[in-house]
Structure formats: structure tokens, C-alpha cells
Amino acid sequence: MLDTQSIIQAMAPELWLAASGLMLVLVGAIVGERFNSLSYKVGALVMFGAAALSAMHLQGGEAFNGLVKTTTFTNFTKVISFTLAGVAIFLSEGFLRRHEISRYEYPLLMVLASLGMGIILSANNLMTLYMGIETLSLSSYVLAAFHRDSARSSEAGLKYFVLGALASGILLYGASLVYGFTGTTSFDGLTLAGESVGAMFGMVLMIVGLAFKISAAPMHVWTPDVYEGAPTPVVAFFASAPKFASLVVFANVMFTLFGSVMDQWQLIVAIIAGLSMIVGSLGGLTQNNIKRLLAYSSIANVGYALVAVAAGQVLGAPALLTFSTIYVISSLGLFAGVLAMRRRGGMVENIQELGGLARRQPVFAIAMTVLVLSVAGLPPFGGFFGKYEVLRAGVEAELVPLAIILVIASVVSLGYYLRLLKVMWFDEPKETFERVDVTVLGTVVACAVIAGVVFMIFIGELGTGGWASYAASGLLP
Numbered sequence: 001m002l003d004t005q006s007i008i009q010a011m012a013p014e015l016w017l018a019a020s021g022l023m024l025v026l027v028g029a030i031v032g033e034r035f036n037s038l039s040y041k042v043g044a045l046v047m048f049g050a051a052a053l054s055a056m057h058l059q060g061g062e063a064f065n066g067l068v069k070t071t072t073f074t075n076f077t078k079v080i081s082f083t084l085a086g087v088a089i090f091l092s093e094g095f096l097r098r099h100e101i102s103r104y105e106y107p108l109l110m111v112l113a114s115l116g117m118g119i120i121l122s123a124n125n126l127m128t129l130y131m132g133i134e135t136l137s138l139s140s141y142v143l144a145a146f147h148r149d150s151a152r153s154s155e156a157g158l159k160y161f162v163l164g165a166l167a168s169g170i171l172l173y174g175a176s177l178v179y180g181f182t183g184t185t186s187f188d189g190l191t192l193a194g195e196s197v198g199a200m201f202g203m204v205l206m207i208v209g210l211a212f213k214i215s216a217a218p219m220h221v222w223t224p225d226v227y228e229g230a231p232t233p234v235v236a237f238f239a240s241a242p243k244f245a246s247l248v249v250f251a252n253v254m255f256t257l258f259g260s261v262m263d264q265w266q267l268i269v270a271i272i273a274g275l276s277m278i279v280g281s282l283g284g285l286t287q288n289n290i291k292r293l294l295a296y297s298s299i300a301n302v303g304y305a306l307v308a309v310a311a312g313q314v315l316g317a318p319a320l321l322t323f324s325t326i327y328v329i330s331s332l333g334l335f336a337g338v339l340a341m342r343r344r345g346g347m348v349e350n351i352q353e354l355g356g357l358a359r360r361q362p363v364f365a366i367a368m369t370v371l372v373l374s375v376a377g378l379p380p381f382g383g384f385f386g387k388y389e390v391l392r393a394g395v396e397a398e399l400v401p402l403a404i405i406l407v408i409a410s411v412v413s414l415g416y417y418l419r420l421l422k423v424m425w426f427d428e429p430k431e432t433f434e435r436v437d438v439t440v441l442g443t444v445v446a447c448a449v450i451a452g453v454v455f456m457i458f459i460g461e462l463g464t465g466g467w468a469s470y471a472a473s474g475l476l477p
Contacts (some may be wrong), residue, residue, distance in 0.1 A: 001063045010070050011122060013050040017115040020046040021108060028104035030370060035104050036098035041095040043107025046456045047086030047114060054078035062124070066186055069124035077248040078121055082334055085114045085241040087443060091336055092233035094437055099231075101147050109146075110237065113139035117245040119143055121252075126175045126185040129253070133171070133213065137164050137240060143237070144230040156229030163212070163222045171209025177202025199362020203258055204459065210253065214246045216306060217275040221442060224283075227295035232347065236335035237293060241297055244328040247305050251320055262312060265374035268376035270310040270402050272436050276303030277409035284416040286352050290338055293416055294331070297375060300413055301327050307406055308390045311397035313404055321391040323386035325450050326374065333371045333447025337364070340440040348433075351420060355429055364436050365424055367445045378418040381452040 008015070024042065028035050032375070058079075060070035070078075077335035089110050096102040116136025119371060123129035145157020146179055175185075181199035184190050212219040227235050258265055281298025287293040308316035341348035348354065358365035387410065394403040 006061055006307055007063040007415065008095050009057055010063040010068050011118075012053040012057055013082065014115060014118040014122065015340060017046065017050050017111055017118060020049075021111045021115060024108045024111060028108065031466045033103075036102050037093065037097075039104035039107045040089055040102075043111055044086045044090040046107075046111055047082050047089060050088065050114065050118070051079050051082035057190060059217065062325070066188060067125045067128045068122040069187075070122050073321075074121040074248065074252065076321065077245060078118060079242040080328070081117050081121075081245045082114060084244070084328060085110060085117075085237060087332060088233060088237040088240060091236065091339060091440060091443060095231065095233050095339055096146075096442070101149075101231075105306065106143075106146060109139045109143050113143065113237075113242065117242060120249045123249075124187045126179060126187075129249075130168075130172060130175060134168065136245075137168060140164075140238065140242065143234045144226055146234060146271060147231050150229075150231075153231060154231035157228075160221055160226045160230075164355055167209045167212035167219065170205050170212075174202045174205025174207075174209060174335075177340040178206065179328075190257060200261075200264060203261070203265060204268065206253070207265065207272075210246075210250050211272055214243070214250055214302050215255055215295075215299055216272050216302045217279040217299060220276065220279060223299060224287075224292045227291045227298075228289055232291070232339045233336065236332055236339060239294070240328045240332040243298070243302075243331070244324050247320065247324050250306075251309045251313075251317065253319065254309055259313065266312075269306055270399060273303045273306035273310055274402055274405050276300065276306060277405050281409040281413040286292045286411060287416065288352070290349060290351060290354075290420075291335075293351070293420075294334060294338075297413065298331070300409060301331075301375070303409070304387060304390050304406060307394045307399065307402050310399055310402065313391040315393040315397050321388040322389045326382045326386040329447050330374045330451040331372045333444050333451065334368070334375065336440055336443045336447065337368045337371070340364070340444065351423055352427075353430070354423045355427030357433065359429060360433045364441055367441075367448040369421055370392045370425065370448040371444070372420055374448075374452045376414055378414075383451065388465055404419075 024039060028039065054075050057070070058075045060072060060075050062069045089107050092106060096106060111137050115137060116132050116134070119132030119135060120129055121132075123132055139155055141161040144160045145154050147153035157338060169244055177198055178190070179185050181196055181202065182190050208219060212222075215223040215258040227238070230238070254262075254265060276299050280296045280298070280303060283299070284293050284296035303321055305327075308320035309321065312314070338348070338456065341354070347384060356370075364423065370381060377383045377387035387406075391403055391406055394400075394406065
């Protein structure tokens with residue numbers, strides 16, 4: 001017999017998103033194009049409502065005979081992810097309207113993708129995990145190709161779909177091996193301790209499949225092309241909400257499902273982290289396209305986050321939350337800034353086109369500078385403290401070589417971050433920038449204040465010693 005109270009306690013945000021998605025479909029089908037503009041506001045409110053429900057049920061719960069289980073760790077992630085998704089929807093309407101592709105299906109796809117995020121964060125079973133990943137992935141493929149008249153967008157969607165399907169197949173095959181050798185799909189009852197080589201091979205395949213979802217090297221090859229080709233508001237969404245959720249799911253799977261064999265997977269995750277930091281820091285140095293540069297920045301930052309995962313759940317979980325929260329807020333602000341910059345009716349795409357931004361729009365340039373420096377991890381901004389927590393976790397876990405790579409990669413990546421700022425502040429303007437939309441400017445400034453200043457001021461309460469430890473307590477033994 002189903003326990004309604006436990007279902008609501010564990011799955012209230014997902015039930016809300018599913019019902020809201022159905023409502024958007026019905027209203028859109030009945031009203032038609034007249035619903036297009038309103039649908040974005042409704043979609044954003046739906047996401048903020050899901051975030052509020054997650055906050056109301058922060059302690060979590062268990063439902064459907066253990067198929068789903070939420071903790072403070074996953075519910076905190078839901079609050080951040082759903083809020084970021086709501087902001088991403090709110091930012092999208094102007095861009096899509098200018099390109100004449102504004103349709104109610106866009107916020108609907110965002111809601112469905114967020115439903116997938118909620119499911120993977122609540123998953124306590126291999127079947128639930130895979131169902132959530134596919135819900136998120138299928139919506140993301142369509143979003144990447146949403147600008148159907150753009151060859152680059154169609155190419156991005158196709159690449160994402162083909163490689164994503166391959167990764168999903170690898171993940172599913174790994175899950176089937178784990179089930180075959182252990183006899184269970186439940187996270188609670190599954191232990192690989194003392195299991196055969198076949199079960200370990202299944203674990204490795206699952207790590208590979210999940211690494212694709214977080215764009216970790218060497219499974220990162222889709223990221224620069226998709227970031228460059230997909231519509232900018234879609235990329236802003238990809239780089240924030242799903243990124244945060246996927247990183248937490250990766251950590252949750254490693255700590256919960258494979259926690260008993262950490263000595264078997266720690267080296268694998270450490271190698272992936274090291275490769276991601278190296279590829280991300282070096283790859284960005286040669287980029288001229290802003291979105292491709294930020295894609296390589298994303299790969300490097302995934303590597304930093306995986307250092308926390310390799311450090312183990314006691315040391316790594318709070319550090320992961322601190323670092324990832326600051327990073328995804330900064331990343332959303334940066335892509336909102338890219339979304340806002342226009343010249344002669346066209347998007348600013350290349351770094352050279354940023355010349356003179358500080359002279360023309362100083363407030364906007366200052367906010368972008370704070371965000372860039374925060375992502376770069378320079379003191380005294382919030383990103384520095386997040387990266388410091390990860391570095392400390394790595395050193396305390398005796399992952400000294402990985403910590404050294406983190407420091408070197410951070411220094412190397414400064415090359416392209418400072419290049420952005422140099423062009424923005426010191427190069428001569430070539431063309432006049434169009435006026436930045438007030439809504440987008442407010443979002444960029446808000447992200448800069450939150451990620452760059454709030455975390456800097458209140459890091460003692462917000463960091464590993466405060467909310468991050470509380471949120472991660474759902475994972476700790």
C-alpha cells in the first residue's frame with residue numbers, strides 16, 4: 001500500500017514538476033501561440049515553486065519501497081538546481097523572441113529536464129537513476145537543437161544525441177553487469193565488496209557513462225561543440241542546473257552505491273579529475289569563441305570538483321557542495337552576460353569583440369569581471385574559497401599529486417581568464433554595444449554579488465564548517 005505522506009515528503013518537487021509539465025502541454029495545445037510569452041513566466045514560477053518545495057522538505061524521506069530516497073545532500077542540490085533553472089527560463093524569452101523561435105515548448109522542455117534532474121537526485125535504485133538520466137538527456141537533446149533554422153544548433157543537437165546515446169548505453173550495460181553480479185539494483189542493499197571482476201568492470205562502465213554526463217575528460221569531446229552551437233540560453237541552463245545536479249549525482253553514486261570499494265575507484269576518479277583539469281586548462285588557451293572558451297573552463301572546473309569526490313565522502317562532500325555552488329552561480333552569470341552582449345543586432349561571439357566593453361558599459365563590465373575572477377579562483381572572491389576547500393580535501397586525503405595538478409591547472413587557466421579581462425578593459429572599442437537589457441543586467445549583477453561577494457564575506461558560515469557540512473550530513477556515516 002502506498003504511503004501518501006512519505007511520497008509527498010520524498011517526491012513533492014517532482015510531482016509538482018510532472019503536473020506542471022502536463023498543464024503546460026494542455027494549455028499550449030488549447031491556446032496556441034497566444035500562450036508563448038506567458039509560458040516563460042509560468043515555467044519560471046514552476047521552477048521556483050519546485051525549489052520552495054525542496055526547501056520545505058529538506059530533511060528528505062523514502063518512498064516507493066526504496067526506489068527513491070532524498071537526503072539533505074540531494075534536497076539542497078534541488079533547491080539550487082531548480083532556482084538556477086527558473087532563472088535560465090526567465091532569461092531565455094528575449095533571445096528566443098529575437099530569433100523568432102519563441103514557443104511554449106521551450107519552457108516545457110526545461111520543466112521536463114528539471115523533472116529528470118529531480119529524479120536522478122532522488123534515485124536510490126539503478127532503474128530509477130537510469131530513468132531520470134534519460135528524462136534529462138532526451139529533453140536536453142531537443143533543447144540543444146531548438147533553433148531548427150541554425151545549422152550549428154542542429155549539428156550540436158545531433159552530436160549531443162549520438163554521443164549521449166552511446167554514453168547511456170555504456171551506463172546501462174555497466175548497471176546490468178552490477179545487477180547481474182550482485183543480484184540487486186537497490187543502492188541500500190548493494191555492496192561490491194568481495195565481488196568478482198565482472199562487477200568491478202560494470203562499475204567502471206558506469207563511471208564512464210556518468211563522466212560523459214558531467215563532461216569530464218576524456219569523455220568531454222561533445223562539450224565545446226554543443227556549447228558553441230546550441231542557443232546561448234540553453235547553454236546557460238546546461239552549464240548551471242544540470243551540471244550541478246549531475247556532479248552531485250556522480251558523488252552520490254560513488255559514495256553510496258560504490259562506497260564499500262572506494263579503494264577500487266578512487267584512482268579511476270583521480271585520473272579523470274587530473275585529465276579534466278589538464279584538458280580544460282590547456283584547451284581554453286587556444287580558443288577565440290567565448291562559448292567554446294567557457295566550455296573548456298567548465299571541463300577544468302569539473303576536474304576540480306572530482307578532486308573532492310576522489311577525497312571521499314567525509315572530506316569531499318562538503319567541499320564539493322561549496323565549490324560547485326559557487327561555480328554554477330558564477331557560470332550562469334557569465335552566460336547571462338554573453339547572452340546580453342550584442343552589436344549591430346548580432347550576438348558577441350569572439351573574444352576580440354569584447355573590446356571597449358568597460359568604457360561603454362562599466363557596471364556590466366565590473367560584474368562580468370567579478371564573475372570571471374570568481375570562476376578563475378582568485379582571492380578574495382568566492383570562487384577562491386570554493387577551490388581552497390577542494391584543495392584542502394585533496395591534501396587531507398593524501399591526494400598530493402592531484403592537488404599539485406589542481407594548482408598548476410588553475411595557474412595555466414588564468415591565461416584565458418585574464419585575456420578576457422584584458423580585451424574587456426584595455427582594448428579599443430570597434431563597434432558600439434547595444435544597450436543591455438535591464439533584466440539580464442540585473443541577473444549578471446546578482447550572480448556577481450552572490451558568487452563573488454556574499455561567499456567572500458560569509459565563507460565561515462557558508463563554507464565547509466557551516467551549511468555545506470549540514471547539507472552533506474545526509475551522506476555521512
